[in-house]
Amino acid sequence: MEPAIKYHLIKTEKHTGARLGEVITPHGTFQTPMFMPVGTQAAMKGAVSPEELAEMGSQVVLANTYHLWLQPGPDLVAEAGGLHQFMNWHKGILTDSGGFQVFSLAKHRKLTEEGVHFRNEINGDKLFLSPEKAINIQNKLGPDIMMSLDECPPFFESYDYVKHSVERTSRWAERGLKAHAHPDYQGLFGIVQGAGYEDLRRQSARDLVSLDFPGYSIGGLSVGESKPEMNRILELTTPLLPTNKPRYLMGVGTADSLIDGVIRGIDMFDCVLPTRIARKGTCMTSHGRLVVKNAAFAHDFRPIDPECDCYTCRHYTRAYLRHLFKADEDFGRRLTSYHNLYFLHHLMKRVRQAILDDHLLELREEVFEKYGYNAEHPKNF
Amino acid sequence: MEPAIKYHLIKTEKHTGARLGEVITPHGTFQTPMFMPVGTQAAMKGAVSPEELAEMGSQVVLANTYHLWLQPGPDLVAEAGGLHQFMNWHKGILTDSGGFQVFSLAKHRKLTEEGVHFRNEINGDKLFLSPEKAINIQNKLGPDIMMSLDECPPFFESYDYVKHSVERTSRWAERGLKAHAHPDYQGLFGIVQGAGYEDLRRQSARDLVSLDFPGYSIGGLSVGESKPEMNRILELTTPLLPTNKPRYLMGVGTADSLIDGVIRGIDMFDCVLPTRIARKGTCMTSHGRLVVKNAAFAHDFRPIDPECDCYTCRHYTRAYLRHLFKADEDFGRRLTSYHNLYFLHHLMKRVRQAILDDHLLELREEVFEKYGYNAEHPKNF
Numbered sequence: 001m002e003p004a005i006k007y008h009l010i011k012t013e014k015h016t017g018a019r020l021g022e023v024i025t026p027h028g029t030f031q032t033p034m035f036m037p038v039g040t041q042a043a044m045k046g047a048v049s050p051e052e053l054a055e056m057g058s059q060v061v062l063a064n065t066y067h068l069w070l071q072p073g074p075d076l077v078a079e080a081g082g083l084h085q086f087m088n089w090h091k092g093i094l095t096d097s098g099g100f101q102v103f104s105l106a107k108h109r110k111l112t113e114e115g116v117h118f119r120n121e122i123n124g125d126k127l128f129l130s131p132e133k134a135i136n137i138q139n140k141l142g143p144d145i146m147m148s149l150d151e152c153p154p155f156f157e158s159y160d161y162v163k164h165s166v167e168r169t170s171r172w173a174e175r176g177l178k179a180h181a182h183p184d185y186q187g188l189f190g191i192v193q194g195a196g197y198e199d200l201r202r203q204s205a206r207d208l209v210s211l212d213f214p215g216y217s218i219g220g221l222s223v224g225e226s227k228p229e230m231n232r233i234l235e236l237t238t239p240l241l242p243t244n245k246p247r248y249l250m251g252v253g254t255a256d257s258l259i260d261g262v263i264r265g266i267d268m269f270d271c272v273l274p275t276r277i278a279r280k281g282t283c284m285t286s287h288g289r290l291v292v293k294n295a296a297f298a299h300d301f302r303p304i305d306p307e308c309d310c311y312t313c314r315h316y317t318r319a320y321l322r323h324l325f326k327a328d329e330d331f332g333r334r335l336t337s338y339h340n341l342y343f344l345h346h347l348m349k350r351v352r353q354a355i356l357d358d359h360l361l362e363l364r365e366e367v368f369e370k371y372g373y374n375a376e377h378p379k380n381f
Numbered sequence: 382m383e384p385a386i387k388y389h390l391i392k393t394e395k396h397t398g399a400r401l402g403e404v405i406t407p408h409g410t411f412q413t414p415m416f417m418p419v420g421t422q423a424a425m426k427g428a429v430s431p432e433e434l435a436e437m438g439s440q441v442v443l444a445n446t447y448h449l450w451l452q453p454g455p456d457l458v459a460e461a462g463g464l465h466q467f468m469n470w471h472k473g474i475l476t477d478s479g480g481f482q483v484f485s486l487a488k489h490r491k492l493t494e495e496g497v498h499f500r501n502e503i504n505g506d507k508l509f510l511s512p513e514k515a516i517n518i519q520n521k522l523g524p525d526i527m528m529s530l531d532e533c534p535p536f537f538e539s540y541d542y543v544k545h546s547v548e549r550t551s552r553w554a555e556r557g558l559k560a561h562a563h564p565d566y567q568g569l570f571g572i573v574q575g576a577g578y579e580d581l582r583r584q585s586a587r588d589l590v591s592l593d594f595p596g597y598s599i600g601g602l603s604v605g606e607s608k609p610e611m612n613r614i615l616e617l618t619t620p621l622l623p624t625n626k627p628r629y630l631m632g633v634g635t636a637d638s639l640i641d642g643v644i645r646g647i648d649m650f651d652c653v654l655p656t657r658i659a660r661k662g663t664c665m666t667s668h669g670r671l672v673v674k675n676a677a678f679a680h681d682f683r684p685i686d687p688e689c690d691c692y693t694c695r696h697y698t699r700a701y702l703r704h705l706f707k708a709d710e711d712f713g714r715r716l717t718s719y720h721n722l723y724f725l726h727h728l729m730k731r732v733r734q735a736i737l738d739d740h741l742l743e744l745r746e747e748v749f750e751k752y753g754y755n756a757e758h759p760k761n762f
Contacts, residue, residue: 041704041705041708041710042701042704043705043708043712043713044712045710045711046711047428047711047712047714047715048712049712049715067708071704071707071708072679072700072703072707076679076700076704079680079682080682080698080700080701086698086700086701087701088696088697088701298453298457299457299460301460301461315469316469317461317467319453319457319461319467320423320467320468320469322453323422323423323452323457324422324424326452326453327422327424327448327452329424329426329428330426330427330428330711330714330715331424331425331428331429332424333428333711334428334430334711334715
């Protein structure tokens with residue numbers, strides 16, 4: 001059987017581990033490295049439409065299994081013809097396993113070898129998420145790419161705890177693989193965990209690679225550790241993953257981390273950050289973040305980022321956006337969400353070109369310098 | 382001097398008072414009868430963009446003087462190059478006088494011959510709106526069509542009160558006309574008041590017509606009176622207005638009232654209703670209103686209105702929209718707002734065609750019958 005997800009490596013950059021490639025899915029072939037916007041509840045936050053996502057270059061979007069399980073439920077989505085049909089997005093869709101949300105959001109949680117017991121936050125029902133259940137839900141939702149259930153322990157958790165957790169995550173990955181009903185048209189990724197412990201990251205990668213997933217995620221990063229810590233784990237982990245499979249760094253979406261992840265061989269990224277901060281009026285720009293609702297911009301008739309050519313920047317001023325945020329108008333959130341997503345997609349386009357030209361380190365220097373990045377006091381941007 | 386706003390009557394329908402015409406403004410020539418969406422704070426509610434408004438056939442949009450006076454303030458809008466530039470809408474803009482909001486929203490209100498004293502609801506400042514001030518603010522905002530300051534007394538207010546009010550509104554209209562700084566590129570409309578009193582409506586119309594405004598509004602309707610009451614006042618008022626000027630019925634936006642207004646010679650309508658109800662999940666359809674978040678639609682995979690060809694109805698199901706409302710996603714409000722505005726624009730397009738074909742009464746019958754309209758128990762739809 002052909003796997004549902006394939007990866008085609010086009011080239012490796014001359015001076016770094018960066019890879020230019022393609023992820024081939026049942027809903028199209030997509031260029032990597034790529035950033036994937038997050039539509040948690042089968043809709044993009046900030047009211048950005050699927051057509052607008054496509055127009056700005058989105059190729060794969062992410063939806064959350066946990067949220068969709070709770071509402072409207074996987075059976076309803078299946079009845080609608082699957083997530084693509086339900087949400088009117090006909091390119092790639094990736095869902096997570098639901099594990100991260102159960103461990104970070106759910107109340108009355110009890111973790112066993114079998115799975116996790118918890119309470120439905122909406123109606124108080126008792127729920128149980130097992131590796132098989134996570135797969136079963138995702139089989140019904142119908143994304144192109146699914147995730148194995150994993151536990152994501154805190155980065156600074158004890159060695160013993162993380163060792164047990166990593167071993168259980170490997171057993172869960174194997175159980176999930178067996179439960180997967182549609183390997184012919186949905187690709188299941190395993191998730192490498194191990195917090196900051198190098199030997200546990202190695203053990204996790206080895207376990208999962210032996211199970212031969214069509215792709216690998218790296219989890220448990222961007223959870224409070226420093227930038228050098230994250231880079232250290234990436235440098236250690238990506239060489240352990242097969243070169244003919246895509247690599248997905250979960251939950252990372254600042255310009256600096258995208259570039260530094262690509263340099264270390266990452267192909268796919270996702271993050272709620274661009275739309276989450278946009279809804280509060282914070283915009284990503286080539287000179288760093290700009291809080292457009294600040295009084296400083298009341299009479300500023302420049303676009304958010306004069307170097308940006310997105311719809312928002314071509315038509316609206318900081319003064320107008322500040323007014324919309326002060327007036328609590330949905331349209332302001334739509335415009336800043338659009339801009340931030342465009343900003344990251346545009347960056348990834350430049351990153352792909354720089355890999356082709358073997359100029360990725362020059363691009364990194366240019367981007368970091370323009371931002372005024374200080375390596376002594378690193379701050380995500 | 383050429384007036385800023387002109388009206389060109391194309392034809393009068395054979396069997397009714399309905400007029401097919403054009404309103405000629407500094408930002409284009411627009412077909413009437415028309416419905417004008419309301420972007421209170423210089424942005425359409427429900428995050429609908431200017432491009433989407435144009436695509437669905439919006440020609441003139443309305444913004445509220447009261448809200449824009451309070452924030453961001455007329456000087457800022459003028460500094461931005463006026464409302465068209467500020468909000469990225471390059472067709473027609475109409476502003477109201479601010480009076481309606483002062484009389485319905487503002488606290489600590491005191492009405493004198495000079496004007497109205499009240500408190501700024503945002504910062505508690507004392508404010509004063511006079512006929513001259515209303516014009517001065519609108520001159521700075523820069524819409525194509527402006528309104529005279531009027532008082533809109535309750536429909537069932539006493540005769541004596543309404544008589545005094547109408548007389549003051551006429552004096553205010555005259556003062557506003559004198560204060561108008563840009564009659565060459567902004568057209569000022571007078572507003573006929575008089576509640577339900579026929580002789581006061583006549584007096585108001587006579588006073589305003591003698592002042593020779595480039596257009597006339599009819600105010601004080603759709604404020605709680607019955608449909609026959611509204612129709613009675615319209616039948617009485619429009620024959621008193623010059624045929625070579627546009628007539629604008631303020632605050633009316635249900636399908637039945639639009640058709641019945643057109644039949645009585647109205648050219649322009651505005652209302653917050655379509656977007657206000659859309660944001661709560663209520664959709665206008667050819668078979669009446671549909672509350673899409675109701676449980677009945679959980680598994681309904683039809684569009685909001687199977688007879689509608691708008692973006693929302695072409696791509697999304699009731700089940701998906703219900704999910705978005707349950708999940709409190711901005712995108713749901715955008716989709717229903719788009720649909721309701723499209724619904725009214727599409728209706729007005731059919732109305733214009735029906736006037737051309739002298740079939741307006743047939744169209745009325747068809748629309749009312751499909752809705753299941755009961756003249757014994759009239760209900761707006």
